[in-house]
Amino acid sequence: xxxxxxxxxxxxxxxxxxxxxxxxxxxxxxxxxxxxxxxxxxxxxxxxxxxxxxxxxxxxxxxxxxxxxxxxxxxxxxxxxxxxxxxxxxxxxxxxxxxxxxxxxxxxxxxxxxxxxxxxxxxxxxxxxxxxxxxxxxxxxxxxxxxxxxxxxxxxxxxxxxxxxxxxxxxxxxxxxxxxxxxxxxxxxxxxxxxxxxxxxxxxxxxxxxxxxxxxxxxxxxxxxxxxxxxxxxxxxxxxxxxxxxxxxxxxxxxxxxxxxxxxxxxxxxxxxxxxxxxxxxxxxxxxxxxxxxxxxxxxxxxxxxxxxxxxxxxxxxxxxxxxxxxxxxxxxxxxxx
Amino acid sequence: xxxxxxxxxxxxxxxxxxxxxxxxxxxxxxxxxxxxxxxxxxxxxxxxxxxxxxxxxxxxxxxxxxxxxxxxxxxxxxxxxxxxxxxxxxxxxxxxxxxxxxxxxxxxxxxxxxxxxxxxxxxxxxxxxxxxxxxxxxxxxxxxxxxxxxxxxxxxxxxxxxxxxxxxxxxxxxxxxxxxxxxxxxxxx
Numbered sequence: 001x002x003x004x005x006x007x008x009x010x011x012x013x014x015x016x017x018x019x020x021x022x023x024x025x026x027x028x029x030x031x032x033x034x035x036x037x038x039x040x041x042x043x044x045x046x047x048x049x050x051x052x053x054x055x056x057x058x059x060x061x062x063x064x065x066x067x068x069x070x071x072x073x074x075x076x077x078x079x080x081x082x083x084x085x086x087x088x089x090x091x092x093x094x095x096x097x098x099x100x101x102x103x104x105x106x107x108x109x110x111x112x113x114x115x116x117x118x119x120x121x122x123x124x125x126x127x128x129x130x131x132x133x134x135x136x137x138x139x140x141x142x143x144x145x146x147x148x149x150x151x152x153x154x155x156x157x158x159x160x161x162x163x164x165x166x167x168x169x170x171x172x173x174x175x176x177x178x179x180x181x182x183x184x185x186x187x188x189x190x191x192x193x194x195x196x197x198x199x200x201x202x203x204x205x206x207x208x209x210x211x212x213x214x215x216x217x218x219x220x221x222x223x224x225x226x227x228x229x230x231x232x233x234x235x236x237x238x239x240x241x242x243x244x245x246x247x248x249x250x251x252x253x254x255x256x257x258x259x260x261x262x263x264x265x266x267x268x269x270x271x272x273x274x275x276x277x278x279x280x281x282x283x284x285x286x287x288x289x290x291x292x293x294x295x296x297x298x299x300x301x302x303x304x305x306x307x308x309x310x311x312x313x314x315x316x317x318x319x320x321x322x323x324x325x326x327x328x329x330x331x332x333x334x335x336x337x338x
Numbered sequence: 339x340x341x342x343x344x345x346x347x348x349x350x351x352x353x354x355x356x357x358x359x360x361x362x363x364x365x366x367x368x369x370x371x372x373x374x375x376x377x378x379x380x381x382x383x384x385x386x387x388x389x390x391x392x393x394x395x396x397x398x399x400x401x402x403x404x405x406x407x408x409x410x411x412x413x414x415x416x417x418x419x420x421x422x423x424x425x426x427x428x429x430x431x432x433x434x435x436x437x438x439x440x441x442x443x444x445x446x447x448x449x450x451x452x453x454x455x456x457x458x459x460x461x462x463x464x465x466x467x468x469x470x471x472x473x474x475x476x477x478x479x480x481x482x483x484x485x486x487x488x489x490x491x492x493x494x495x496x497x498x499x500x501x502x503x504x505x506x507x508x509x510x511x512x513x514x515x516x517x518x519x520x521x522x523x524x525x526x527x
Contacts, residue, residue, distance in 0.1 A: 067456065073394075074456045216509040219489040220372060226389070226458060230376055233494040233504045 030264075031142050031164055037098040038140035038148070041091035045079075049088075053079045057138030057146060063331060066149065066156030067225045068172055068321050071133070072126040076151060082130025092134045096150055099159050099166070104260030108155065110189035111173060115153050117180045127153060145336040154321070156225060159261070160332030166265045168257075169326035172225055176310075176319040190320050193307060196253040198290045200282065203246050204237070209288075212237040218285040218295035221306045224323050231327050234299040236283025239276075247277050254298050257305050257324040276300045293317045302328050368393040368455060371400055371488040373481060378495040379502050379520055383466040384430065384437065384477065387495075394455035396487045403484070405449055412446045420446075421461055427483035430465055433475055437465035470522045474505070480515040492516035500526045 042050055055062040055077075067074040081089055097105050112129055119128035131152045138146030145162040154174030160167050175189040188194070204212055214235060223230055239247055251273060258269040273280065280300030286309075287294055293309035293316030304325040309316035328334065371392045378385040392400040404420045405412055421441045430437045443462040451457035481490055490513040494504045497520075506519040 069456050073454050216511050216513055218491075219513075220374075220491065222374070222491055222493055230387075231496040232376065233496050233507065235507060 031161055031166070034095065034098045034148075034161065035140040035142050037091075037095045038136065041088070041095050042140070044085075044088045044091045049079055052077070053135055054139065055135060055137045057144075059137055062135065062149075063137060063147065063158075064226075064228060066151050066158060066172065068154055068156065068174055070126050070153040071131045076133040076135075078133040078135025078149065080130065081132045081134065082128075092150075095134075095148060096157075098262075099148060099161075100261060101259055101263050101266060104262075104266075107173065107189055107260060108150070108157065110187055111155050111175050112152070113182065113187065114175045114177055114180060114189055117177060117182075118153075145332065147331070158331065160335075162332050162335035165332065165335055166261060167269075167326060167329055167332045168261045168265075169324055170228065170330045171257075171260070171324050172322065173257075173260075173324070174319075174321040178318045178320045190256075190307075190322065193253065193256045193322070194291070194317075194320075196249065196256065197284075197294075197296050197307065200246065200249040200253055201284055201288060201296075202290070203249060208237055208241065208246075211241065212282055212284050213288070214283055214285040216285065218308060219311065221308045221321055221323050222297075223304055223306060223325055224308075224321065228330060232299075234281040234283075236281045236297065236299075238278070239280040239282075239300070240278040242282075250280065250282055250298065251277065254303065254305060257322070258303075260324075272302055273300060276302060291317065302326050369395040369487070371396050371484055372491070373483060373488050374491040374493075375479065375481065376493055376495045377477065377479060377516070377518060379477065379497060379504070379518065381470070381499055381501050381522070381524075382468075383464055384432070385442070386428070386430070386439070386461075386463045386465075386479070388424070388461045388463070390424075390459040390461070391457070392452055392455070394453070397453045397455065399487060400484070401449055401452060404446070410449045412449055417444055417446045424461065424483050425463060427481060428463070429478075429480040429482075431478045432467045435467075437467055439463040439465050470524075472522055472524050474519060474521050477518045477520065478515070479518075482514070485514065488514075490514045494518045494520075 045053065062077060065077060081092065084092065096108060100108065112132060115131070116128045119125065132155065133151060135149045136146060137149070138144065140146055143163055145160065147161070148157070148159040150157045154176060156172035157168070158171050173190065178190055179186060179188045181187070201212070222232055239250065242250065251270065254273055255266070255270060258273065259266045261269070280298065280303070283297045285295040286292070293311065295306070295308045298305040304327060305322070307320065307322045310319040310321060371390065374389045376387040378387065403423060404416055406416055406419070421444055425439050425441065428439060430439060440463060441461065442464045445460045447457040447459065479492060492509055492513050494507055497504060501523050503521045503523060504518060505521055507516065509516040
């Protein structure tokens with residue numbers, strides 16, 4: 001994907017023009033398309049680069065080597081985007097474009113672009129588009145399990161594929177700045193998450209709010225990077241205590257994470273969430289005024305989503321961390337772990 | 339003297355790198371010590387899984403509590419002593435009765451990794467509360483460890499046993515203290 005198209009994607013989705021996603025997606029994109037894109041990317045590399053980008057599928061250290069932190073603090077492995085030629089970078093991004101939905105891909109570009117804004121506004125080279133890493137665990141395959149990792153500051157995408165089954169869990173998205181101007185347009189990489197969460201909160205009546213709102217500070221993600229395998233007791237309001245409309249709003253909010261993946265996979269995940277909606281909890285901590293810096297969590301049998309504004313370093317609404325997990329299938333474990 | 343100079347020189351690249359980091363990096367919990375505790379309640383006792391992550395700006399302050407001889411190596415004795423220090427700052431009670439904590443596991447990352455702000459020390463303490471009566475119980479945990487630089491998270495782990503049911507969780511505003519109400523159902527499978 002060239003830079004011009006990427007810019008159009010960033011701006012269109014930043015402006016909330018979701019119809020673009022529907023008209024340009026490829027329904028049911030099979031794993032074969034992602035494998036083809038991955039092989040095409042590998043073909044652009046020399047032997048030394050290929051040796052750096054592909055890890056053994058059983059490499060647990062690499063599987064867990066992802067973080068919210070910038071590369072100067074948390075060292076990634078794989079290939080650094082800044083060390084690739086333009087065709088190689090485009091081929092690497094094409095792998096993501098094949099695996100993700102158009103809106104999911106645009107969100108990723110917006111997060112990376114936010115880091116570029118951080119670099120250009122602060123003049124620091126440790127941020128920016130160049131500081132993202134791509135790696136594979138296992139060889140791209142339509143039958144054997146393998147994994148795509150793409151990450152850097154405020155981004156840790158872990159896509160596990162096993163035949164036609166795919167999962168994004170666990171993955172981290174974040175943004176700083178969480179709102180910026182690009183080509184005269186306002187971009188909010190996590191804007192829909194924020195708006196939908198406040199809409200859901202404002203739909204709750206007083207009794208529901210009493211259940212949903214936690215009376216203590218949540219200063220960080222509980223199940224963020226490095227917390228694999230942990231499960232916590234759900235809190236807040238249970239889906240069974242929500243109205244049908246509120247349940248739809250909760251699902252719509254969750255779709256901002258499940259919908260990062262290509263629609264074929266996202267739909268299956270959403271069907272699963274719908275099945276468990278009565279046992280899915282919504283919790284809130286912090287101020288309730290629209291647009292303020294507040295934490296929320298969605299937790300059900302097969303999903304954990306957290307959204308945590310970071311109160312350090314200025315305006316917390318402009319620095320967001322989120323996590324997406326599946327407590328039953330992080331890294332697609334149930335598909336390949338004996 | 340030579341050792342001290344060597345240590346300083348060894349740290350120099352890291353210090354220079356940290357000094358070169360902009361304000362935005364320091365927005366990543368640089369000046370706080372994150373102490374995240376998961377409380378796992380089981381039929382016969384409690385396990386506290388604690389993850390300790392010092393930010394860049396407070397890492398030296400935390401390391402001063404651990405690496406007592408300042409040789410940049412966290413020895414087994416120093417790790418054990420720090421675990422003891424932390425244990426003294428924790429108060430765990432069930433139904434108002436103080437429980438004795440025992441260190442059951444710990445993993446210390448190297449001092450250099452702690453200084454980056456990405457290193458996490460993991461500790462697990464356990465306590466046995468003996469046979470529990472069927473019905474409701476109340477567990478409280480207070481963490482007073484390095485309060486001036488710390489932020490806290492306390493969460494009940496989802497029980498692994500059907501006999502334990504978490505019914506309510508409460509915390510104080512900064513989560514340095516938490517209360518977990520649970521019911522013990524000995525006949526449940």
